[in-house]
Amino acid sequence: MNAYLEILRPFNALMGVVAVLLVALISGNFTLAVIVACVIVFIFTGAGNAINDYFDHKIDAINKPERPIPSGRIALKTALIYSISLFVISSIMAFIIGIVPGMIVVLSAVLMYLYAKRLKTSCLVGNLSIAFLTGLCFVFGGVVLNAVELSIILGVYAFLMTMAREIVKDMEDVEGDSIEGASTFPIKHGMRKSSILAAAFMLIASLTSPILYFIGIFNIIFLMVMLVAIYLFLSCAISTLRDQSVENTRKVSKQIKIGMGIVFMAFALGSPIVTNLLQI
Ligand SMILES: CC(C)=CCC/C(C)=C/CC/C(C)=C/CC/C(C)=C/COC[C@H](O)COP(=O)(O)O
Numbered sequence: 001m002n003a004y005l006e007i008l009r010p011f012n013a014l015m016g017v018v019a020v021l022l023v024a025l026i027s028g029n030f031t032l033a034v035i036v037a038c039v040i041v042f043i044f045t046g047a048g049n050a051i052n053d054y055f056d057h058k059i060d061a062i063n064k065p066e067r068p069i070p071s072g073r074i075a076l077k078t079a080l081i082y083s084i085s086l087f088v089i090s091s092i093m094a095f096i097i098g099i100v101p102g103m104i105v106v107l108s109a110v111l112m113y114l115y116a117k118r119l120k121t122s123c124l125v126g127n128l129s130i131a132f133l134t135g136l137c138f139v140f141g142g143v144v145l146n147a148v149e150l151s152i153i154l155g156v157y158a159f160l161m162t163m164a165r166e167i168v169k170d171m172e173d174v175e176g177d178s179i180e181g182a183s184t185f186p187i188k189h190g191m192r193k194s195s196i197l198a199a200a201f202m203l204i205a206s207l208t209s210p211i212l213y214f215i216g217i218f219n220i221i222f223l224m225v226m227l228v229a230i231y232l233f234l235s236c237a238i239s240t241l242r243d244q245s246v247e248n249t250r251k252v253s254k255q256i257k258i259g260m261g262i263v264f265m266a267f268a269l270g271s272p273i274v275t276n277l278l279q280i
């Protein structure tokens, strides 16, 4: 894959795009602004991944040398200019949609930069920043599509599950992070307490998610598909509590991401448009 595309982590960026499309699908508000919002989220997420790799280049040279910067396929300064350019482009596009979307993107870009430069090494603050930005992805779609209340509800779930996954990722990176002098939750409070905190976030998000059916946002198909995701998240929680090894946390991190994909399908199949289509 081209290094300038790879550094954006296009799969993550597309997940952000899907989040915006889901808000459109669930709210039934399809306008041209959806397309612009999707492009903004793709570019912003890519910029966030690029600035993250820029500040991580030393630790990535040890842990992930195949990445574009440590492998020499993108020069360090070029990566910085590339990331900042993408933040500027996504901000300008957002202001074209409106003042509020523009302010959301600019403030998010500042938070993303601060996360990558400094916040990620501080206990829980880095996790909260990424989880907030991931949840804000839905809210950004809601602001553009005039479906703010719905998007906040979905954003809260994205926040909770991303918090769980970020803590698991910090457990996976505990060796490299401690060499770098980071003060992540696993380093400060140990792997056992980290596994309990991550499992708590997974359980809260999973076990409360059927509420979205009972309050009428989604149809019965949502509930059926969610049972698969809930089963996966519960097994991730149990696995993390049982085994805090790097190998197992790497496996759990991947499984949580798969669970997020299943939740995306539950949101789509459970949406009112499908309800009307199937007359259920
Ligand atoms: C139980 C329930 C309803 C959960 C909802 C979970 C859900 C739908 C989450 C959505 C998450 C989302 C919008 C993700 C966008 C992609 C993204 C950039 C997420 C932030 O990931 C940061 C992570 O550290 C990147 O690392 P990696 O994935 O290893 O590259």
Ligand SMILES: CC(C)=CCC/C(C)=C/CC/C(C)=C/CC/C(C)=C/COP(=O)(O)OP(=O)(O)O
Pocket: 016, 040, 041, 044, 045, 046, 048, 049, 052, 056, 104, 105, 108, 112, 120, 130, 133, 134, 136, 137, 140, 169
């Ligand atoms: C607010 C708007 C307009 C959009 C939000 C769009 C989204 C989904 C933002 C999510 C935040 C984001 C860009 C996260 C990616 C940054 C990242 C890779 C964090 C993890 O970094 P590390 O802890 O270094 O882990 P890695 O090993 O994956 O590098």
Ligand SMILES: [Mg+2]
Pocket: 052, 053, 056
């Ligand atoms: Mg990194």
